[in-house]
Amino acid sequence: MRILVTGGAGFIGSHVVDAYVAAGHEVIVVDDLSTGRRENLNPRARFHQLDITDPAVLDLVRDARPAVLNLHAAQMDVRRSVADPLFDARVNILGTVNLLEGARRANVRRVLFVSSGGAVYGEQEAFPAPESHPTNPVSPYGVSKRAGELYAFFYQAEYQLPFVALRYANVYGPRQDPHGEAGVVAIFSGRMLRAEPVTVNGDGKQTRDYVYVGDVARANLLALESTATGPFNIGTGVETDVNALARLLLEATGGRSQVGHGPAKPGEQRRSVVDCRRAAEVLGWRPEVSLADGLGRTVEWFRERGGGG
Numbered sequence: 001m002r003i004l005v006t007g008g009a010g011f012i013g014s015h016v017v018d019a020y021v022a023a024g025h026e027v028i029v030v031d032d033l034s035t036g037r038r039e040n041l042n043p044r045a046r047f048h049q050l051d052i053t054d055p056a057v058l059d060l061v062r063d064a065r066p067a068v069l070n071l072h073a074a075q076m077d078v079r080r081s082v083a084d085p086l087f088d089a090r091v092n093i094l095g096t097v098n099l100l101e102g103a104r105r106a107n108v109r110r111v112l113f114v115s116s117g118g119a120v121y122g123e124q125e126a127f128p129a130p131e132s133h134p135t136n137p138v139s140p141y142g143v144s145k146r147a148g149e150l151y152a153f154f155y156q157a158e159y160q161l162p163f164v165a166l167r168y169a170n171v172y173g174p175r176q177d178p179h180g181e182a183g184v185v186a187i188f189s190g191r192m193l194r195a196e197p198v199t200v201n202g203d204g205k206q207t208r209d210y211v212y213v214g215d216v217a218r219a220n221l222l223a224l225e226s227t228a229t230g231p232f233n234i235g236t237g238v239e240t241d242v243n244a245l246a247r248l249l250l251e252a253t254g255g256r257s258q259v260g261h262g263p264a265k266p267g268e269q270r271r272s273v274v275d276c277r278r279a280a281e282v283l284g285w286r287p288e289v290s291l292a293d294g295l296g297r298t299v300e301w302f303r304e305r306g307g308g309g
Helices: 011-022 056-064 078-083 085-105 140-159 184-193 213-225 242-253 277-283 291-304
Strands: 002-006 026-031 046-049 068-071 110-116 163-168 170-172 198-201 210-212 230-234 259-262
Touching: 002 011, 002 056, 011 026, 011 213, 026 056, 056 085, 068 085, 078 085, 078 140, 085 110, 085 140, 110 140, 110 213, 140 163, 163 213, 170 213, 170 291, 184 198, 184 242, 184 291, 198 242, 210 213, 210 291, 213 230, 213 277, 230 277, 242 291
Parallel strands: 002 026, 002 068, 026 046, 068 110, 110 163, 163 230, 170 210, 198 259
Antiparallel strands: none
């Protein structure tokens, strides 16, 4: 089938494109390359450099007439969302509405919207959090991702445009960008491979649910095959604190870096872990790559690039 993937030159989106192409689908990539990279682009995908808020997106979707719209493009920097909530809303809310409107006009059959399994829930009341957990986001990024889900629900209810919201846990793996606000795995991997000191925020006991990018790409494939709609958590259901993550990465890299502790990051979520049973029962998806194995693959990718991103 023909699938249009926004953000298809980015870390996660490019892996999803690769999985779609390998499965024999025709893929069109839309990316403004503000954070995505040309070298991540699959050569068998058709590429358009375009901002998702640009009105030209409506024409592109109309002309391409994809069966599925996969929405990975986003402003994903939590700190930037706090510093500049208007920018976050412009990209993540107005950009999403622009794409949904294009999908409606082009009679797209299905929308896959990428959401956040940490940010939309806020400070969790239950561990791991199921999809029915209250959504009380504590950052503009979390608010905009939840708003995107609600807009997608509106388009489903009003225009019969089915949608799936994939609520990702903390995704890590090859191609992750260690610069700026990025995943701790990418940052620590690069520094440890260069034998540079690593600083853990606060006491390091804050936990996250780390899911390998290859498993995430497979979830995007399985979501094509199901008629189910609504939100799905995509994670492992396992909490790992930053201290344990640093120890695993020291083992994977050879362990020459000094690990120290710095001030806690203001407003940082203390615990985050999602319940993925709905994805298992409805989509047939379960994570397959263990954290140790995934970290090993990630470190090797960074090692091949001299420790850089």
